[in-house]
Amino acid sequence: MKLIVKPFAEITxxxxxxxxxxxxxxxxxxxxxxxxxxPELEVQGEWDNLDLISGVTEPKVQAEMFERLRCTPGVAHFLEVHEYPYVDFDDTFEKCRAHFGAQIAGKVFAVRCKRAGNTHDFSSVDLATHVGSRLRRECGAAGIDLRKPEVEARFEVRYDRLLIVHAQHEGLGGYPLGSIE
Known part of the structure; x- marks a missing residue:
C-alpha cells in the first residue's frame, strides 16, 4: 500500500x-x-510531500493507520494511490480503465489530472482530455460533467511515475508537534 501525505499549506x-x-x-x-x-513502514521525501510505503494488507490495521494519520498534526490530507511507471497516454488510459472502468459505467464522471516535472511535452489538460474521451467511449459512461460528477477519476504524473488516486482522506492540519524551538 502506498500513501502520499500532503503537509499543511502553511508549511509549504x-x-x-x-x-x-x-x-x-x-x-x-x-x-x-x-x-x-x-515496523517496516518507509517514509520518504523531504520537500513537498511524504511517500509512505507499507506492506500492511489487513483492512482493520489499514483503517487504524488512516485514523492515526487523520489525527496527526501537520497532515493536510493524504492519498491512497497505486504507483506505475509512466509510459504514454495510451498506457495511462489502460491503467485508468482497469481502476475506474467499472465505477464510471452508466455514470457521469470527470477526469482530474496533475502533472509535475519539466520532462513532459504535454500538459495535464492534454492528458486528461485524452483519457477522459477514451473512458467515455470505451467504458459506457453516461457522460462527462466537470462541475458535479458522480465519479472522479484522479491521477498524477510525477516525473516518470503514474499515481492513480483511489481515495483522499482529510487530516488535522496545523504544524507538526515538536517543531517549535
Whole structure:
C-alpha cells in the first residue's frame, strides 16, 4: 500500500531550511505514530510531500493507520494511490480503465489530472482530455460533467511515475508537534 501525505499549506510557504525542518519533523512523527502497526513502514521525501510505503494488507490495521494519520498534526490530507511507471497516454488510459472502468459505467464522471516535472511535452489538460474521451467511449459512461460528477477519476504524473488516486482522506492540519524551538 502506498500513501502520499500532503503537509499543511502553511508549511509549504516557509523558507527552505524551515520547510525542511517541518517536513523532517512530520516524517519523524508519522514513523513514531505508526511504528507499532507497521515496523517496516518507509517514509520518504523531504520537500513537498511524504511517500509512505507499507506492506500492511489487513483492512482493520489499514483503517487504524488512516485514523492515526487523520489525527496527526501537520497532515493536510493524504492519498491512497497505486504507483506505475509512466509510459504514454495510451498506457495511462489502460491503467485508468482497469481502476475506474467499472465505477464510471452508466455514470457521469470527470477526469482530474496533475502533472509535475519539466520532462513532459504535454500538459495535464492534454492528458486528461485524452483519457477522459477514451473512458467515455470505451467504458459506457453516461457522460462527462466537470462541475458535479458522480465519479472522479484522479491521477498524477510525477516525473516518470503514474499515481492513480483511489481515495483522499482529510487530516488535522496545523504544524507538526515538536517543531517549535
Amino acid at each position: 510557504i516557509k523558507s527552505r531550511p524551515v520547510r525542511k525542518q517541518f517536513i523532517r519533523q512530520l516524517a519523524k512523527n508519522i514513523r513514531t505514530v505508526l511504528r507499532d502497526l507497521d
